[in-house]
Amino acid sequence: MARNSARVSMPAKAQKGEVIEIKTLIQHRMETGYRVDATGKNIPRDIVHRMRVFYAGEEVFAMDFTQGVAANPYVALALRAEQSGEFLFVWEDHDKTLATVRKTLTVVG
Amino acid sequence: MRAHETLLVALCLLPAFAHAEPLRSGSTFLSDNLRARQADDGANPAMLWVDEGRRLWREKRGLSDRACASCHGATASSMRDVATRYPLVDESGRLLNLEARINVCRTTKQQADALAYESEELLSLTAFIAYQSRGLPMRVATGGTAGPYLKRGEAFFNRRQGQLNLSCANCHVDHVGKRLRGDIISHGLGNGYPTYRIEWQSIGSLHRRLRACSFGVRAVRFDYGSQEYLELELYLAARANGVKVETPAIRR
């Protein structure tokens, strides 16, 4: 597929200081590089390398992947709601961006 | 082959008794973790294909330059109970499943090429449409024109096949709830398809699963969209009548 479908589940609103749970998913085969095709030729490694989470412009979380992560990776993290702001989720290959998702969090109180 | 031998030995050791119990979804035979993952749209990888299907629903295609949305509406709410009624027999007497119906629209209304089974596009659209019926009980027609197809599907279900000489019923009626190595045998209802199967590391159609079953008993694997699997699919859906659609499900 030309683009990798990705989705992020998180609340739209939170109390100041509340810790929320963020769940992320990206469609990706995470080809290990160990398999061979029907002709015996090696299928090259093709995986997500890194996921980065930005909150109000600052990188607050990242994950380095290897072929040891399951296909269609699910990653869940916690986050303390401090200020209203935009979230940016970026999944990267070693030389390109695979997907980006933008979310907005409104912080009250 | 190890898998074959172990399967045969495992089945020989299982006590042979049939028990009548209400048919329940395959999700009741999952581990707590997989069942929880299926129930959580934020964690269920199959939702990625539903998202893709939602996008494709609005894309114009073919010589007609029409999207699914052009005729059926932007939100697909018109698809609300469609999956509960498939497979069904159309006006011309043909047995159609959801994939076949999508392709009828593709070729006749959109004037585009039919989508191949297991293509990302067909899987995504089928998942998106069936998802509109999630939570609704299956209610396929079993009388009238469906009757003869249903009879053949039932005959297939009960027919021993393959080198292992097993019928669908041998596992999915006689040994429901028993272990097959790491697996627990379900009723084989197929009420969550297209389903994300951990073994496939991807979503897949019911026909893909049926081909895997045929492979499992070393029987002939019929083609995707074959009449044999369509009739079997109708019989499975009839068995599932009353059980809720779970698309997109997660299975082992």
Place this chain on the structure above:
Amino acid sequence: MPTRRDLIVGAGAMALVPARAAATPELRDREIARLTGGAPVVDDGRVTLTIPAVAENGLSVFTTVSVASPMTPDDHVRRIHILAERNPISRLLTWQLSPTCGVAKVSTNIRLAASQNVTALVEMSDGSFSQDRKTVVVTIAACIDGG
């Protein structure tokens, strides 16, 4: 000598394991030493690795790491590594956290090629290291279809 349990890996998971030698506990320990720079690693109960004792399929094993930490700028979790001892490679993934996370709790699904011990190695902001290790038996479904 591989046990019968070790051989129950199946077509799906076998596809992940190369013909050459895979990671070993010794290679995992070497990787831990590389990541810690030789600093001591304590099993002090701060780290909890939650992973099924019996995994239904090695292709996707649900894994959660939780660390008791106030997650303040002065005292927080900096990194969490997941290590295998019988996969093709030792280090499966690394999470990088910041105090903004509020709570050190992360989850994902990993691939396990065979039954083995899985380690969560945690680096704290003060440079100290803690870990938790759990044993996972990897089973395989009977209904393998080779994809």
